[in-house]
Amino acid sequence: MSSSHTEDPIELEQPCPIRDVLDRIGDQWSLLILEALALRTLRFNELHREIGDVSRQVLSRTLKRLENDGYISRTVYAEVPPRVEYALTGLGRSFLEPMQKLIQWAEDNHEAICRSRKQRQALREQVQ
Template sequence: MANKYAEFGHPCPIRDVLDRIGDQWSLLILESLANETYRFNALHREIGDISRQMLTVTLKRLEFDGYISRTVFAEVPTRVEYRLTALGESFLQPLRQLVEWADTHHEAICFARKTNGDSSLTG
């Protein structure tokens, strides 16, 4: 039986989605865009420690995957705004559940890392 996702080039939807949004910056960007539209420089200030180049790359990936939209206004200077799409909005509920879970269990995870003592795994 053929895999129903084969036409999209990735046989596993879970790995495909997590590979894209599981990077260092995507979740922070999506959470930042949850409540407002941002211009590039304002979003850069909101995120803080992301480089301009990495912000650009991550925004392009999120736009490509349909999580955000990029609107260019014909003004001088050109104004560009980023906002969540309906798909991006639909991702907020599971994202917030994940954030809540991480907040709740982070201390236990850190304790387990310390207790188990393999510092090579903690970076």
């Protein structure tokens, strides 16, 4: 018998990788958090100030989800008061390039998308 170690297969919660990833990072706050952490390690209050209009509860929940998925790490320092820092992991850093392309695409096309929405809305109003 071979003594080589093989990992047990992982039972996938969502068998479609695209849906699985987009469900996680496609929420309102995840990309903003990842973008903020792309530049440096941040503490909770720094992240909260950086992002702005996110509630503390939603920020906390989103950070936990990103940590669970391996995009970010959370380090607690044994100080009084405790210091907690968030940073991108290797997986999170590997997402920066495609994320930046998505952000650039959104910025480049946002006006056209808004114009299209407005035109469609005007057409719907004419029909009614």
